[in-house]
Amino acid sequence: MSLLQVKEVTHSYGSRTFFNWKGRPKKVLSDISLAIEEGTCLGMLGTSGAGKSTLGKVILGLERPQSGQILFQGHDIYTADKHTRQKIRRDIQAVFQDSYSSVNPRITAERIIAEPLENYEKLTVAEQKRTIVELLERVGLSEKDLKKYPHQFSGGQLQRINIARAISLKPKMIVLDESVSSLDMVNQTLILELLKELKEDFGLSYLFITHDIKAAYSISDSLGVLEKGELIELYDSKKQFFTSEHPVVKEMRGSILAEHPRFRSIRTRVSHT
Structure with missing residues (x-):
């Protein structure tokens, strides 16, 4: 059984005038079906407006589709019982494009990474701090960064903190939505190398959403192409692309x-x- 299965998912948004919502809904995803296996990365390519980010939100449980199913380890994430949904939320994490808007600018790196741990783990103060330091070091930062605020980090450093937060609960899958596209080429390369290392070390699965073919090529095991809400191609290998x-x-x-x-x-x- 695949870790994640997307089955015939269709999703639409309403159209809007200056005064109110009206008109036919705009279809942004049309009959999408795909699967992601454990320990693999599916790179999802497409131009702006192709539906990539909406697909990511649907998989994360943030946008309920009009039709179709999202199955994680065989469980429908939208109809599962409360306990199962809680476990799924823990097992699927996300890293988004804008590292700064993904965090609270008023709290330190330590507090940013602590949030999911406090929600799901029962650690002592000492255990939590030790865990956070280990996570910072795992993504290339250090204990001296604990008390820094977001504005004191570069974009690449702050994205490392977002990645540390995402792996803090040892998830099975991470949705990476344009997670390197706002970085310069050097930081893109470094973050992609980090993501590849984490994938191997923790057996992670990724949905890597991007418009950048080179980035997708460097990290993905398989590739999909979205165009105007349709999955026009799905390749088991990068060579096929x-x-x-x-x-x-x-x-x-x-x-x-x-x-x-x-x-x-x-x-x-x-x-x-």
């Missing part, structure tokens, strides 16, 4: 900027297909 003849996929491949030697060779292969 680079040989696909689908016009949308071919256009996406043609947009790759090959700054890195690894992607120069990819772009050369693509140009000959």
